[in-house]
Amino acid sequence: MTASRLVADDLCVMEQRNGEWVLTAAVVCAPSRWVLAEKLGQSVSAIHEPVPGYATDLDQLVAKFFDRLSVEKPVWRLNWTLVDSPELFLWPRASIPPRPRSWFFRVERQTLRRLARSDAIVFTIRTYVTSLDDLLVAHREYGANLLLALETAPEATLDYKGWRGVADELRERLNEVS
Template identity: 50%
Template sequence: MIPYVPLGRRPFRLHMGLRPLEPSRWFEFDDDAAAVLSLRARLIEDERARVVALEPAGRAPSAELLAVVLGHLGRFHPERVAPVGDDHPLVEAARLVEEDLCLMVREDAWRLRAAVVCFPSRWDLREKIGATLREIHGPVPGYEAALGDPVDAFFERIDVGRAYWRLNWTLLETPELFVPDAARAAPGGDLADWYFRVERQTFTRLPETGAVVFTIRTYVAAATELARADPEFVGALSDQMASAPPAVQAYKGWVGLAERLDPRRRASSRPDP
């Protein structure tokens, strides 16, 4: 079972949903850690051009991050401290944790300057490296209007020692973790074919370089499993998808899914004779 199922009870809206992060909770390890770390190692080996993106401006923050990660693991997860190899420091840091790691550097705007993302949800790291927060979110309908300024302002005020986290979710038709294809075909079939995918994201400022570390932890569960565990899951899922604006439904691949889940919705959305 996954630890977060962030389906709000109010209608869907794009929002920041930031909460203060307890320092001990930066990284989460669970029973699948060995499998996730070996999948990550394999992807770094076999798909390096798609999962690792490093620019010179990310070098110093990467070295700082590796040292900070080792310090953090030593304090909160001593059993996870492992010998560090001689790859790029960001790649070495990413081999130690289940989270994907991105470094945002403040230049003319906040730009993505180094990243190891093995578990993207239908986006391609090669298209995002070097981009600003606004450029990265270009394909997200409504981002510019609802989140463009607030996210930029948030990055300015993340203080050293005060980190934050948020959750994001979507549906995919696969339980696989490495899903780089930008094509956004709607999940086919119905509940039995869908996987609920949650990203737990954290934001932390590094004290020396001032870069912001953005971590993404990806959790996936079969939708039927969540429906069995919580009788309200299907209704909440269907309400969220139906209440999202049409452009968001199209972006997320949700068009028509709420109606498939809930026959009453199908009846009520039928045009009058």
Template identity: 40%
Template sequence: MSQRPILQRRLPFDATPRPLPGVAPLDPADWLIADEAFAQQMALRDRLIAGRRDAVLRLDPAARPAAEELLDTVLAHLDGRPGYRIGAEEVTRPDGVTLPIDRADPMATVGRLAQEDFCVMEKRGDEHVLTAAVLCFPASWSLEEKFLRPLVRIHAPIAAYDGDIARRVQRLFDGVRAGRPLWRFNLLTYEDPALFQPRRESDPRAPVPAGAGYLRSERQCLLRLPSTGAVVFSIHTFVLARPASEQEREVGKPLT
């Protein structure tokens, strides 16, 4: 899907690295955010949900109550936010687009309301499993491959995700409390600024050459839905062009 890069100018948070898993408390009022790329990102989300539905949407029938609760939670959160008009049957976004509230298709509706992607994780047995998602902006992973997989299996290709980290993350998902969300972020260097970059585990991303021109960061939030108990993992994606001076300083460094 060729397009001009959709870029933000800055990260709205302190990007000083933290030890894994790197979580911190989040003010519930700050869960979903709209930035200067809102209109462009939302237009792309609309196109992907309409034209690439199989690649960006998944819903296990057993997860429908959680998906419906997520939709209600997002609508309540956005009600009264600048630029939003929330009605009984439709929503007008800050970019002026009006869309129906389709309760028969909750994940698609949620995916068109905000810049964030949403993954619903439900406890099945001893682990949380990905049971529903709208993932328009994957950073080198595939929703098809991760759907209905537990946390450890989802993170299988990540070298830093060892047994100790896996146990800590599972305890984190077990411990997140309703009304007390958490957040973390990552920082990735990319040559390609495209937001939609699905990739299967058998086709790993090649090492990024020094001087690559884009910084990609995900602001990831964990929120417990009080009625179903599902954990929502939301992802707000930022892509920034790195200053030429910063790129030049990296020329000659080892590939990372």
């Protein structure tokens, strides 16, 4: 709790239990449509159960990566998505909303580090949100890449991310700002 008040990042502590990495403690102020209470006590594999392709493409890599993570070499990664709200705290969506006119580019800067004394792993998440319109004005070149990602995403990913219809909106915006 004290640590979480010292940094703006969300903090998750992972510990090894029966050969699996399990979420044992966390302070998460900016969940991206997930509920912390449902993930506490779960293994990394179980936490990612709703993520399309995770079990087949990422699960084993992440498990190995966690086992090999060293105290000396913390790592970072980025995760991005487009969401229909600028709020940092996002509840899971109960039903498919009407198509919003505003989209927001949401980026999580995540870090992973092993703690020397406890051997636990701390996973940090710092969330940044900017409106898609502002992003396209500042970085016009991102538009085509985003559109490609949306157009080539598998069907399951479109549903998981809530991206149905976003490609059409983005195409319209790109025409407007060009």
